[in-house]
Amino acid sequence: MINVVGLGPGDPGLIGRGAWELLTNPNVTVVLRTGRHPAVAALREAGVNFSTFDDLYATESEFSAVYQRIADAVLALPGEVVYAVPGSPFVAEATVPLLRRGAKKRGRAIRILPAVSSLEAVCGELELDPTHGMVVQDALVESLPVNPQWGLLLTQVSNRLTASDLKLKLLLVYPPEHAVSIVRAAGQAGASRREVSLAELDHREFTHEDTIYIPPCKKAHHLGTAMEAFLSLMDVLQGEHGCPWDREQTHLSLRPFLIEETYEVLEAIESNDSDALAEELGDLLLQVVFHAHLASREHRFDLVDCIESISRKLIRRHPHVFGDVQISGADEVLSNWHRIKQGEKAASTREGLLDGIPNGLPALAQAYKLQHKAKQVGFDWPTVEGAWGKLCEELRELEAAVARKEQEEVASEMGDALFSLVNVSRFLKVEPETALRDASLRFRHRFDEVLRLAQVKGLDPRACGLEELDKLWEAAKRKGF
Numbered sequence: 001m002i003n004v005v006g007l008g009p010g011d012p013g014l015i016g017r018g019a020w021e022l023l024t025n026p027n028v029t030v031v032l033r034t035g036r037h038p039a040v041a042a043l044r045e046a047g048v049n050f051s052t053f054d055d056l057y058a059t060e061s062e063f064s065a066v067y068q069r070i071a072d073a074v075l076a077l078p079g080e081v082v083y084a085v086p087g088s089p090f091v092a093e094a095t096v097p098l099l100r101r102g103a104k105k106r107g108r109a110i111r112i113l114p115a116v117s118s119l120e121a122v123c124g125e126l127e128l129d130p131t132h133g134m135v136v137q138d139a140l141v142e143s144l145p146v147n148p149q150w151g152l153l154l155t156q157v158s159n160r161l162t163a164s165d166l167k168l169k170l171l172l173v174y175p176p177e178h179a180v181s182i183v184r185a186a187g188q189a190g191a192s193r194r195e196v197s198l199a200e201l202d203h204r205e206f207t208h209e210d211t212i213y214i215p216p217c218k219k220a221h222h223l224g225t226a227m228e229a230f231l232s233l234m235d236v237l238q239g240e241h242g243c244p245w246d247r248e249q250t251h252l253s254l255r256p257f258l259i260e261e262t263y264e265v266l267e268a269i270e271s272n273d274s275d276a277l278a279e280e281l282g283d284l285l286l287q288v289v290f291h292a293h294l295a296s297r298e299h300r301f302d303l304v305d306c307i308e309s310i311s312r313k314l315i316r317r318h319p320h321v322f323g324d325v326q327i328s329g330a331d332e333v334l335s336n337w338h339r340i341k342q343g344e345k346a347a348s349t350r351e352g353l354l355d356g357i358p359n360g361l362p363a364l365a366q367a368y369k370l371q372h373k374a375k376q377v378g379f380d381w382p383t384v385e386g387a388w389g390k391l392c393e394e395l396r397e398l399e400a401a402v403a404r405k406e407q408e409e410v411a412s413e414m415g416d417a418l419f420s421l422v423n424v425s426r427f428l429k430v431e432p433e434t435a436l437r438d439a440s441l442r443f444r445h446r447f448d449e450v451l452r453l454a455q456v457k458g459l460d461p462r463a464c465g466l467e468e469l470d471k472l473w474e475a476a477k478r479k480g481f
Contacts, residue, residue, distance in 0.1 A: 001081070001109045001110070001111060002074060002075070002077075002081045002083060002103060002108060002110045002111070003028075003080070003081065003083070003110075003111050003113065003249055004023050004083050004084075004085065004099065004110065004111070004112040004113065004237065004249055004297070005018075005022055005023065005083070005085075005089065005110075005113045005115065006019065006041060006084070006085055006086070006088040006089050006095060006113070006114075006115025006116070006117070007019075007032075007037050007039040007040075007080060007084050007085065007086055007087070007115070008087065008088075008115055008116045008117075009087055009116060009117065009118040009120070009121035009122075009187025009188070009476050010037070010038040010039060010118075010121070010185060010186070010187040010188035011038070011039070011188055011189070011356060012038075012039045012042035012208075013293060014116045014121075014187060015042075015112060015115070016114070016115055016116070019084075019113050019115060020077040020115055022082045022113075023043060023046075023048055023050075023082055023084060024046050024047075024048055024108055025080075026049075026081040026083070027080065028079075028081065028082050029044075029077055029078075029079060029080065029081045029082070030048055030049065030050040030051075030082045030084065031050060031051050031052070031053070031073075031074060031077065031081065031082070031083055031084070032050055032051070032052045032083075032084045032085075032087045033052070033070060033083070033084070033086070033095060034052055034053065034054050034057075034086065035052040035054055035428075036054065036208065036387050037049065037086050037351045038188050045470075048340070050084075052394055053066075053069075053070045053073065056069055056070060063094070063140070064094070066324070067094045067095045067097060067098060068279055069093050070098075071095050071098035071099045071102055072102070074095075074099060074145065075099065075103065075106060075108060083099070084323060086116065086118070087113040087115070087116075087118045087119075088116065088117035089112050089114075089115065089116075089118075090112070090114060090117070091117035091118075091136075092117075092136070092138060092155050092156070093118055093384050095464070096112065099338060100190035107142050111139070116156070116187070117185055118187060118211065119136060119153065120187075121186035121187030121191070122153065122183050122186040122188070122211045122213070123408050124187075125183045125186050125191055126181060127152065127185065128213075130151075133150045133151060133216070134150060134151040134152075134153055135150045135151070135152050136153045136154075137148065137152060137154055137155070138154075138155055138156050138214070139154040139155060139157045139160065139162060139166050142168075144166075144169050146169075146170070146173050147222070147224060147225075148173055148174065148214075148216060148217040148220030148222050148225055149216055149224075149225055149228075151213040151214065151215055152213070152215060153212070153213050153214075154166065154211065154212040154213075154214070155211055156330055157206050157210055157211070157212050158206055158207060158208040159205075159206050159207075160202055160204075160205050160206055161203055161204065161395070162285070163202040163206050163212075164201075164202040166201070166202075166212070167198060167199075167201040167202050170198055170214065171198060171199075172221070173197050173217075173220050173221055173222050173284055174214065174217050174221075175198070175199070175217070175220070175221075176197060176198055176199035177197050178197065178198045178214070178215075178217050179194055179195050179196070179197060179198075179200065179215065180195065180196060180197070180198055180201060180212060180215070180219075181195050181212070181213040181215075182194050182195075182196065182201075182206075182212055182213075183210070183211045183212075183213065184190075184207070184209050184210050185209045185212075186209075186211060188209075188241065200216075203231075203421045207437035209229055210396075221368050225475075230289060231289065231293070231303065234289060234293045235291070235293075237403045238294075238413075239259065246401065249290070249294070251294060251295075252274075252292075253293060254287065254290060254291065256288060257286045258284075259289075261280065261283045261284045261286075261287055262284060264280045264283065264284075265277070265280045265281060265283075265388045266437065267280075268280045268281075270437065270438070270441050275377045279432050283471060288306070292305075292306050303366065311313050315357065316340060316344075317336075317337050317340050317341065319336065319340075320333065320336070342376070351457065354370060354373050354374075357369045357370060357373065362433055363418075364418075364422060364432040364433040364436060364448070365432075365433040366428060367418070367419050367422040367432070368396065368425070368431065368432055368433070371422065371423050371426055372426065381423075381427075383427075384424065384427035384428065385425075387420070387423045387424045387427050389407070389425060390420045390423065391417065391420040391421055391423070391424050392418040393420075394413065394416045394419075394420045395417050397413050397416070397417075398410070398413040398414055398416070398417050400413075401413045439478045442481075445481050446473065446476045446477060446481040447476075448481075449474075450469060450473055451480040453472045453475060454472055456470075
């Protein structure tokens with residue numbers, strides 16, 4: 001039988017009666033994970049004959065390797081064994097799960113006795129009730145999940161280097177002036193507590209007896225906190241005493257704003273303005289949250305449903321990342337994406353190949369997607385030469401319609417010519433909507449420079465004529481506009 005007991009937070013008086021009887025039983029083999037614990041002196045005074053695994057810590061570069069070797073060594077001990085760990089075997093003790101799994105494989109009986117952990121002692125020093133909201137984390141975990149709405153208790157901060165690394169992680173979420181508490185030797189006669197700002201966390205040395213507490217923070221930079229505050233704001237705006245305009249909106253009435261905000265995001269991207277992009281993405285996010293909030297009030301879906309839906313879709317459409325599919329490059333990723341998407345559409349209520357293309361898309365983007373869909377069933381030119389030939393044919397038909405002065409026919413032939421030009425752009429791997437927007441942006445910048453040059457020369461653009469404006473245009477072009 002392997003008995004696992006806890007030595008408590010430090011004061012020998014906090015060791016449980018059952019654990020003490022096992023530890024002082026002369027007929028058992030007693031082994032401690034570490035002899036660096038205040039209660040060890042009381043064991044020596046009681047005449048307990050024990051050994052420790054402290055020497056193993058100097059032989060391995062990773063704690064995980066040390067813990068595995070300790071578990072293997074304990075499992076190899078014959079007869080009745082008492083294995084003692086600091087604090088409680090059930091709290092932040094990595095060797096215990098290894099022992100339980102190993103004992104199950106070997107058919108070895110194991111019994112784990114509950115004990116007072118350092119957490120109770122730390123909470124006592126901090127005068128905190130953990131049921132009011134607290135998360136306990138190992139500071140050595142590489143990716144430290146943080147929710148600033150709850151108190152955060154951090155163990156395993158045993159040196160200044162660990163504290164410094166921890167501070168850098170926490171500063172990504174908490175402001176530097178946020179006050180934190182450091183409790184030393186909790187559960188012992190010499191227990192102490194001091195408060196410092198997060199920025200000063202690593203200004204003093206740490207020992208294995210230290211635990212850090214980060215109180216909740218309303219000023220934290222945290223996605224979950226920010227989103228919950230945002231949703232609460234929407235509750236107020238659309239609530240009984242909120243904004244009359246917000247309360248009157250519907251999915252249909254919000255459509256123009258969704259389109260407008262999308263194009264303002266595109267403008268911010270094209271202007272390479274990070275501040276503007278952050279602001280415009282926020283405006284676009286408002287539209288997403290607004291629609292989800294409306295649906296939630298109607299008990300149809302909420303923002304969580306939206307997020308979970310897109311998360312499932314991303315996993316489903318990236319089998320080369322989340323599964324065992326092998327791909328050769330980005331082109332094959334797109335091919336797989338469209339194949340998986342088609343399978344999803346086939347299983348839905350939609351029937352037509354082109355049904356998945358929204359009518360509300362900009363015309364160039366819609367034409368591009370329609371042609372791409374048609375290609376999937378073989379309705380496409382085999383080479384770009386066919387697309388070029390069709391474009392030239394449509395331009396001749398447009399020219400003939402213009403000569404006949406038939407306006408409706410001109411509009412129709414112009415549409416056919418534009419559609420054919422989109423087809424050429426698809427063969428050339430140029431996204432036409434983006435290409436035209438870039439061209440419009442270049443025109444805007446160049447024409448602004450034309451107007452500036454005209455002003456420098458004292459010219460009135462409306463009076464100087466096309467020839468002079470064309471010279472200014474070429475001058476602006478040579479300057480890189």
